[in-house]
Amino acid sequence: MPARSVPVELPGVLYFATTSPVWGGGRAFHDPDAQGTTLAVAHLLTPAQFSDVAAQEMGREPGADLDLAEVLGRGRASLGEGRYEKLVSPGELDGYPVVTFTAPWTVAEVTHVVPVARYLRYLATGLCETGAWSIGTVAAYLAGAPGAAGSWSAARVRELIDG
Template sequence: MAITPGSDVWYISYGSNMNQERFRYYIEGGTPPGSTKLHQGSIDQTPIRESRPVIMPGGIFFGDHKSLNWNAAVSFYDPNLPGEMPAVAHRVTQKQFSDLTLQEMDRVPEREPDLDMGRLLRDGHLKVADGWYGEVRVVGHIDGIPAVTFTGPSDASSVRGRPPGLAYLKMLATGLQNNFAWSPERAARYLANRPGAKGTWKARPLAKMLRANAGGAGNPKNHKSHRNHKASGYDTRPRSRHTRVESGASTRATPEAAPGLAALRRGMGPVSRRPAQTRVTPSAGKARVSRGIPPHTRIPARASGTRQGVSAERERGL
């Protein structure tokens, strides 16, 4: 069976879909603010169950594909790049992820067969097409549920790269600011140093542009969705706690390993800026606490060929 009814996956978004309000258009349909592209939406209109910030091994690069929607390059995921990648995990149904992948390739879900999710979850990867976002991968597990994403057919070392446009960088920065509570300066340092952007974009000028954009067109809080976002329980407040997904055997995160996530879901106030870090190690599966960096849950992934994540002390640009 291509789709298992009632089964969920975590969709790992690392580009414009880190912006939760924008991602909703892939589920509900419509044209996002600032875009000219009409999204068909998913056949399965189940509300998104949850979204949470995550850390992935590897990083993004801006490929040699030019997006007609953004009129410039967009991001792709390479698990073998050094460092770690901030992303957002959206818990959706298998059908919703299948429809999302088809829409990213400019296909209409009603006219296309579903992705073979059974094969994807069994083999860990699925080639849907030769080009744009045609490589679908299982990249880990979160709370025992598969985490999946899609990327291009090439890695960062095998493409020439093309710089992204300002509008796309603003959208990515909005996702980083809303989910990780990053400042415009931190988001600019991260984005300007990614392969494809480096050499064209400089961190300081980009930070000024992002700061000027704060509260402007790139911020989803300033737009009303065509549906009431409160009705679906969507929380777009800035966050600083996140889940870490990395290479190794699958481990289920324990409640004590992610103390801030439950608090955020209950609508409590902002967490402290630099509380203790929490990690779940692949071997023992027990929490290990160290001081001085934001907390996250370390959750091993099943994807092959993925380099081990590095410690937060060694991250570059995060």
């Protein structure tokens, strides 16, 4: 488990693309170069824990620690062309480096895919549990993300959260 978890706002936008075989709809990605703000939860992890989570999301076999030197030194690192194989470090939080992973493509380069209700509920619950944002803020945020926008309304996402 993480040593600590805190809400963060990262530069860039959240969007949904590709189809998750687990969830059955669009997966969440972060485009750090797009204009906007991404609401997120930062987990204080060891490098080994981060490497394990990243490997699972990349579809790789967990066990090998990632070399984080490039992402920590340059703010970016590419581990491949697959989903979640771009490492991004937007800075530090309380003296710890913030590192996340996302797709190597941008929000404008990929077809958006609508996320399913249970995935949106999962994301919304995590954001709401931080206490940093209201249910209404989280619902509007997720409903407005590319991929969800036009298919999900803030009211429908709020029903998922409340339900």
